[in-house]
Amino acid sequence: MTSIGLYEALIASFFILTFCFLFNKKPLSSLPIKKTLKSYPWNWPVFGMLPGVLVRLHRIYDCSVEVLENSNLTFQFKGPWFSGMDILATVDPANIHYILSSKFSNYIKGPEFQEIFEAYGDGIINSDSELWRSLRKSSQVIFSHQKYQNFSTSTTRSKLKDGLLPLLSHFADEEMVLDLQDVFQRLMFDITFIFITGSDPGSLSIEMPEVEFAKALDDVGEAIVYRHITPRFLWKLQKGFGIGTEKKMMKANAVLDRVCAKYISAKREEIRSQGITHNSDEESEEDLLTSHIKLDTSKYELLNPEDDKFLRDFTVGFMAAGRDSTACTLTWFFWILSENPNVLTKILQEINENVAKTRSDVQDKNNLVYLHAALSESMRLYPPIPFERKSPIKPDVLPSGHKVKSNINIMIFLYAMGRMKDVWGEDAAEFKPERWISETGGLRHEPSYKFLSFNAGPRTCLGKNLAMDLMKTVIVEILQAYEINVVHGQKIEPKPGLILHMKHGLKVTVAKKYSTLE
Numbered sequence: 001m002t003s004i005g006l007y008e009a010l011i012a013s014f015f016i017l018t019f020c021f022l023f024n025k026k027p028l029s030s031l032p033i034k035k036t037l038k039s040y041p042w043n044w045p046v047f048g049m050l051p052g053v054l055v056r057l058h059r060i061y062d063c064s065v066e067v068l069e070n071s072n073l074t075f076q077f078k079g080p081w082f083s084g085m086d087i088l089a090t091v092d093p094a095n096i097h098y099i100l101s102s103k104f105s106n107y108i109k110g111p112e113f114q115e116i117f118e119a120y121g122d123g124i125i126n127s128d129s130e131l132w133r134s135l136r137k138s139s140q141v142i143f144s145h146q147k148y149q150n151f152s153t154s155t156t157r158s159k160l161k162d163g164l165l166p167l168l169s170h171f172a173d174e175e176m177v178l179d180l181q182d183v184f185q186r187l188m189f190d191i192t193f194i195f196i197t198g199s200d201p202g203s204l205s206i207e208m209p210e211v212e213f214a215k216a217l218d219d220v221g222e223a224i225v226y227r228h229i230t231p232r233f234l235w236k237l238q239k240g241f242g243i244g245t246e247k248k249m250m251k252a253n254a255v256l257d258r259v260c261a262k263y264i265s266a267k268r269e270e271i272r273s274q275g276i277t278h279n280s281d282e283e284s285e286e287d288l289l290t291s292h293i294k295l296d297t298s299k300y301e302l303l304n305p306e307d308d309k310f311l312r313d314f315t316v317g318f319m320a321a322g323r324d325s326t327a328c329t330l331t332w333f334f335w336i337l338s339e340n341p342n343v344l345t346k347i348l349q350e351i352n353e354n355v356a357k358t359r360s361d362v363q364d365k366n367n368l369v370y371l372h373a374a375l376s377e378s379m380r381l382y383p384p385i386p387f388e389r390k391s392p393i394k395p396d397v398l399p400s401g402h403k404v405k406s407n408i409n410i411m412i413f414l415y416a417m418g419r420m421k422d423v424w425g426e427d428a429a430e431f432k433p434e435r436w437i438s439e440t441g442g443l444r445h446e447p448s449y450k451f452l453s454f455n456a457g458p459r460t461c462l463g464k465n466l467a468m469d470l471m472k473t474v475i476v477e478i479l480q481a482y483e484i485n486v487v488h489g490q491k492i493e494p495k496p497g498l499i500l501h502m503k504h505g506l507k508v509t510v511a512k513k514y515s516t517l518e
Helices: 006-024 033-038 050-055 057-069 093-102 110-116 129-144 146-174 180-197 212-228 232-241 244-274 288-293 308-339 341-354 369-381 464-481
Strands: 074-077 087-090 387-392 409-413 482-486 507-512
Touching (some): 057 074, 057 087, 093 387, 110 387, 129 146, 129 288, 180 212, 180 288, 180 308, 180 464, 212 244, 232 244, 288 308, 308 341, 308 369, 308 464, 308 482, 341 369, 341 464, 369 464, 464 482
Parallel strands (some): 087 409
Antiparallel strands (some): 074 087, 387 409
16 A cells, blocks of 8 residues: 555455445455446445545545546545545645635634644644734744755755755766656755754765654655544554554654754753844854744744744744655656756757856846746646645535535545646646746746645745745756666655655666857
8 A cells, every 4th residue: 555554454454344244245456446446436335435435545646536526626634434524625726726815714624634743743734824924924024034045055065065966976986877856855854954953963974874763754744644544543543552653753752852852952052052032133044943942022922932832833833845846846846857858958948048057046047937937837746745634614615516515624636637628728748847937037926726736825835936936946056967767667646645756766877978059
């Protein structure tokens, strides 16, 4: 299935086989697969549609496309009886605009979301209402401050110069195959960790060491996925007994707590020793943890920088958000380039015309219209966050006419949305950067409730521009110096999870370019 583990697979199998014996008495091979895939998931007594999801978990994204395409963009999933797993799935832009913008105050993360994602604590990922507004406002101020912008720019340049490019050079010299997905995850883990703490964990090196904080984030992500596909009482039971995936979750949480405590303590001591005050403007650069410790509490009454848990939740949340989404996008992007050599040629030509070989600053990258379009098109088809989850406070009726009860789970499937002909046209499944370019040669704007990779409405991603600039910088640096050749014959498919990772990684070889672009 996925990496949810043997114990969890046995539970899933028990559910399905018990159903077959009690209600159908037919083997799995005789279940109505064609009906499930081409029309609607089969709604069994007691178990609802969950068995069909479990046996198709390996291709859940393609199934979501088929089901939503055949149900007018919105579909009601029925979970097992009394499990609280009923879901309204939608990719209808009108519904999405209504939920994320027009009626934003009625659609929150909610207590069930916070319970499932409890490892992220009370940070910006989980928070709602006034706490979220305070976190959002403070982060917006910090992100826009020149100190952090200087720090993020210098960090990215340094990590590319001293980390990524030498690593690619080594693999090119040794003529070795490398997993580009692993490389990008390590790159973004190091960059994000430096952004937050000012310290380099050094996961991006020739030795490819295992870093316990990174592994803990992966283990937490696996457990959260498992909680999404398992009745609450089952994972709660595992948590109570400390077994299965919940045991892994507890161990991972302990690692996150310990590592965060170490860096928070060190940062507090560093600030004390340097005599930095809340009003100091002397530093030209500043990491996020320092900025959060120095928060002016008179402006953000609900935030408490004196509380180590507040800083821990901020650190874990931003690490999870900053590492995976960017690394995921870069991985799919380089694979797509290998499948579309004509697009690669156009990008190389644009880089050659607009970016000096020895200088690739932000001003240069603003001229890379076709590269920006290709990145957007890549995220349309392979969104790093494949689904968004919301829950209404009060009962409501969506623009599609679907009634929603309070606290029901609403899922917005970004992966399926990017492939909907009703949303993107008959060529929705095709990779066409040109759809993002206007007749005058500039970038074409698409509403955020249609292109949702950076979220929409008040929760639109604060780091959108930073992320786009960072990805452009990485892509330009690599393409100017190296040829990335994808190894033929490998199976490329998305892994079910919170992030749209490639299930088997992306194996590539690297070759140096010994002359400038012509």
